[in-house]
Amino acid sequence: MPTIDFDALDYRADQTFAAAHYTLRGDEKGWSVHRDGVALLELGPGYRLLRTRACGVCSTDLARHHLPFPLPQVIGHEVIATDDQGRRFVVEINASHHARGVASDCAFCRAGLPTHCPERLTLGIHGLPGGFGPWMLVPEHACLEVPANVPDSAAVLVEPFAAALHAVQTLAPRPGERIAVLGPRRLGMLVVAALAGVRAKGKRTGGDFRIAALARDPALLQLATTFGATETIQVDDTASALADQAFDCVIDTTGNPQALATAVRLARREVHVKSTHGQPSCGLSQLTGLVVDELALEAFPNKPDQALAGTAPWQRLRTGKNPRVAWLAQSPPPLSLLRTADLTRGPAARLLPSYTQARDGLPRADCAVAATAAEVDAAIRPIAGDEICLVRPRGSILILPNPAEPSPLLRAVAQRGLRLGSSRCGDFRQALDLLAGDAELQRIGERLVTHRFAAAELEAAFAMARSRGCIKAVVEHREAGGRA
Ligand SMILES: [Zn+2]
Numbered sequence: 136m137p138t139i140d141f142d143a144l145d146y147r148a149d150q151t152f153a154a155a156h157y158t159l160r161g162d163e164k165g166w167s168v169h170r171d172g173v174a175l176l177e178l179g180p181g182y183r184l185l186r187t188r189a190c191g192v193c194s195t196d197l198a199r200h201h202l203p204f205p206l207p208q209v210i211g212h213e214v215i216a217t218d219d220q221g222r223r224f225v226v227e228i229n230a231s232h233h234a235r236g237v238a239s240d241c242a243f244c245r246a247g248l249p250t251h252c253p254e255r256l257t258l259g260i261h262g263l264p265g266g267f268g269p270w271m272l273v274p275e276h277a278c279l280e281v282p283a284n285v286p287d288s289a290a291v292l293v294e295p296f297a298a299a300l301h302a303v304q305t306l307a308p309r310p311g312e313r314i315a316v317l318g319p320r321r322l323g324m325l326v327v328a329a330l331a332g333v334r335a336k337g338k339r340t341g342g343d344f345r346i347a348a349l350a351r352d353p354a355l356l357q358l359a360t361t362f363g364a365t366e367t368i369q370v371d372d373t374a375s376a377l378a379d380q381a382f383d384c385v386i387d388t389t390g391n392p393q394a395l396a397t398a399v400r401l402a403r404r405e406v407h408v409k410s411t412h413g414q415p416s417c418g419l420s421q422l423t424g425l426v427v428d429e430l431a432l433e434a435f436p437n438k439p440d441q442a443l444a445g446t447a448p449w450q451r452l453r454t455g456k457n458p459r460v461a462w463l464a465q466s467p468p469p470l471s472l473l474r475t476a477d478l479t480r481g482p483a484a485r486l487l488p489s490y491t492q493a494r495d496g497l498p499r500a501d502c503a504v505a506a507t508a509a510e511v512d513a514a515i516r517p518i519a520g521d522e523i524c525l526v527r528p529r530g531s532i533l534i535l536p537n538p539a540e541p542s543p544l545l546r547a548v549a550q551r552g553l554r555l556g557s558s559r560c561g562d563f564r565q566a567l568d569l570l571a572g573d574a575e576l577q578r579i580g581e582r583l584v585t586h587r588f589a590a591a592e593l594e595a596a597f598a599m600a601r602s603r604g605c606i607k608a609v610v611e612h613r614e615a616g617g618r619a
Pocket residue numbers: 193194195196212213294295
């Protein structure tokens with residue numbers, strides 16, 4: 136069975152890089168990873184070895200030291216890789232049971248939520264050595280061959296483009312709406328492109344909406360227009376440019392924790408969060424966990440009849456026989472809800488075991504009800520240091536009105552019905568098919584990738600990616616990086 140040795144740059148908790156020697160060893164039981172001669176990972180079966188060709192630097196990489204996964208690690212997750220015949224692949228990053236093709240009774244993989252498999256590792260983010268190294272072990276069923284007419288420059292953007300498409304589909308713009316993209320840059324520009332694609336389709340069927348790009352840098356606004364923005368607004372520090380602006384939806388792609396408050400102020404229907412910056416924002420500590428689990432914050436419906444109707448959030452989200460509602464708030468639940476839902480009451484950490492042991496549906500609550508930011512944080516991560524959520528992936532936390540709550544986000548949700556949505560990974564097949572069928576879209580990389588670096592220049596690539604002059608930096612593996 137194969138053994139591969141290579142040197143790669145680890146990313147460390149102090150934000151520096153250091154060379155490490157990796158050995159990937161495969162046998163009939165699966166793969167193991169050693170770093171500097173010490174056992175690091177026993178991966179088991181369902182992985183395949185690919186050589187990295189290129190890997191994009193994204194905001195998640197730049198914020199990696201804030202994320203709750205162990206370091207050091209070889210990071211990088213926006214990859215093109217090749218097999219031993221030189222065929223090119225893009226790789227979905229979640230190494231779930233489903234993506235590995237291994238048998239399991241995992242409720243998440245079986246429910247069609249493999250990107251939320253609780254036992255997954257994630258390429259270049261959690262555990263699995265990523266695309267800033269010359270070789271990768273990737274889930275066997277997560278590799279999609281890149282069509283011949285899609286150039287490397289576009290293929291390297293498939294991971295973030297798929298995520299952008301997923302965000303736009305989750306948001307589902309309605310005819311006549313005005314949608315703002317806050318901070319269009321390496322990810323936000325792809326969100327503008329995805330919105331423009333949906334808008335072009337909608338225009339043919341009678342539904343149209345406006346796409347506004349909001350940024351400080353006029354060059355970015357100019358570029359956003361070429362990606363399909365229908366209007367541009369230059370933002371400055373005084374915020375006066377935004378004083379009389381309002382949008383139906385605001386997609387926050389800034390990666391800046393301060394931007395969420397602006398998005399909340401500007402949006403009427405929904406704020407969609409795409410950033411995993413790992414930092415507190417709008418009074419919430421676990422906002423990145425919310426995005427990782429693709430949760431939403433919604434107002435608790437105040438009409439009693441909604442409590443019984445099939446449109447109530449707990450009915451809409453239900454995965455088992457009865458809706459499972461975790462009531463975290465101090466105030467008592469309405470009687471109508473007690474009659475129609477399986478309701479538990481108490482602090483999130485105490486309720487969690489009763490859900491993780493559930494045998495039908497997903498082993499989580501369908502929704503939680505909270506009145507304070509602390510209760511919302513506890514619903515997202517009930518146990519410190521443990522990446523388990525009380526609420527199921529793509530579920531909701533319903534917010535009760537609370538005049539004493541200081542978070543502008545929670546107040547906007549409870550008082551004026553603003554929804555906070557979030558999304559993470561998208562469908563690679565769909566993104567690749569769109570690229571393969573659109574010659575103009577295939578030039579996306581030529582316009583977005585401003586800087587290229589050799590793999591040995593990773594530190595310089597990160598410094599450049601952080602600078603204002605860079606939109607997208609890509610790291611290329613130009614020379615043979617190991618021996619088989
Ligand atoms: Zn990324």
